[in-house]
Amino acid sequence: MDEAVKAVLAEYHARGAKESEIQNRVSEEEWFNRRDEFLISVGRDAAVLLNILAKGAEARTILELGTSYGYSTLWLAEAAHKTGGKVISLDIGAEKQEYARNMLRKAGLAAHVDFRPGDARETIASLKGPFDFVLIDLWKELYIPCFDLVYPKLSPGAFVAADNMLLPEYCRPGALLYRKHVRSKPDIDSVLLPVGHGIELSRYGDMLAS
Numbered sequence: 001m002d003e004a005v006k007a008v009l010a011e012y013h014a015r016g017a018k019e020s021e022i023q024n025r026v027s028e029e030e031w032f033n034r035r036d037e038f039l040i041s042v043g044r045d046a047a048v049l050l051n052i053l054a055k056g057a058e059a060r061t062i063l064e065l066g067t068s069y070g071y072s073t074l075w076l077a078e079a080a081h082k083t084g085g086k087v088i089s090l091d092i093g094a095e096k097q098e099y100a101r102n103m104l105r106k107a108g109l110a111a112h113v114d115f116r117p118g119d120a121r122e123t124i125a126s127l128k129g130p131f132d133f134v135l136i137d138l139w140k141e142l143y144i145p146c147f148d149l150v151y152p153k154l155s156p157g158a159f160v161a162a163d164n165m166l167l168p169e170y171c172r173p174g175a176l177l178y179r180k181h182v183r184s185k186p187d188i189d190s191v192l193l194p195v196g197h198g199i200e201l202s203r204y205g206d207m208l209a210s
């Protein structure tokens, strides 16, 4: 991995460690109410998995739903750099995307990311696709509506990875609904991976025999 990317990752990991200390000090309610202040990223294990999958699939058009401060964006952009592709990263928080843009610039990967501020539902509707790889990592009530908007625009063999299927615990009922919904769609194979906060990994096209 490039030294500039490593340096930016170290910066994210240091910020993440500081924020974990805050998380341990404050109530769950306070953490939830202040959630826009924090990275709340997919974490390193899940990010590495996403990077490996996107590279393995030679994904060229990668759609990220939920930039936050750009941690997962960095890992996806590193994959896009290798596949000659691009990440389209969506978040409602324009100021968080500005932070992410600066980090990606420092890592030398800014040319591989197209940041789109705004409500993801409106932005997805305006995008043509097809998408080869999608990360869904927004506030949880948006998973099903966003999946439904993305589904008709998936390329054959596309992956959709959805985070927070197991943790935090309060996300579990919504995660279960999402997993049932995705698995009810034609041409989708899907499996729950206990990596990071739990990832539902789905692949579109030429289904396995059940």
Ligand SMILES: C[S@@+](CC[C@H](N)C(=O)[O-])C[C@H]1O[C@@H](n2cnc3c(N)ncnc32)[C@H](O)[C@@H]1O
Residues within 6 Å of the ligand: 039, 040, 041, 042, 043, 065, 066, 067, 068, 069, 070, 071, 072, 073, 090, 091, 092, 093, 096, 118, 119, 120, 121, 137, 138, 139, 142
């Ligand atoms: C868990 S964070 C994403 C973390 C990021 N993927 C990472 O691993 O670093 C979820 C993000 O979804 C964004 N979000 C919430 N509602 C949204 C909406 N309607 N449209 C776009 N983004 C939204 C929030 O602003 C927040 O930054």
